[in-house]
Amino acid sequence: MDPFLRLSLYLWASMRSLPPISPGRLLMPALFVASWTTLRGLENEAARAFVWSAVLAQVAHLYAGMPVSVFRQRQVFGRAGRAMRIAVVVFLAMFAVQIWFADPVVTQRLLTAVCTIYLCSLLLGHHGDRQLWIGSFRSVIGGIFRWNFAGICFGSMR
Numbered sequence: 330m331d332p333f334l335r336l337s338l339y340l341w342a343s344m345r346s347l348p349p350i351s352p353g354r355l356l357m358p359a360l361f362v363a364s365w366t367t368l369r370g371l372e373n374e375a376a377r378a379f380v381w382s383a384v385l386a387q388v389a390h391l392y393a394g395m396p397v398s399v400f401r402q403r404q405v406f407g408r409a410g411r412a413m414r415i416a417v418v419v420f421l422a423m424f425a426v427q428i429w430f431a432d433p434v435v436t437q438r439l440l441t442a443v444c445t446i447y448l449c450s451l452l453l454g455h456h457g458d459r460q461l462w463i464g465s466f467r468s469v470i471g472g473i474f475r476w477n478f479a480g481i482c483f484g485s486m487r
Contacts, residue, residue, distance in 0.1 A: 380428065
């Protein structure tokens, strides 16, 4: 089989299994790219444009997620809790630190730390529901073998 056709079939099979992306999920990357392009067009230095674009995208992400978070906390607890206010203050402090230093490395490290904490909380929550934990790995492994991953990569299409 033609290597280009094999690769295109592999990419098609991989992309077909992805869920559709909602427009709200594209807000943060779109805002980052648009603001970075605008700031660079206004002849700001690259490091400062990156930091400001990243902070604007983070603020947009926080602003977009706040109504949903407050609504869910009010549904569960009857009110928006103190933890919500503390989280907002922590994020505002993180934004201020990024702007204060105006260093892309600081911004990248802070974003990595926040994403790591978020990922750990997701995994711990996922791990708490044992049936969901086992079922998700079974479906991923089953999906790989169902698509005959080795056959697509190495040419033995059936």
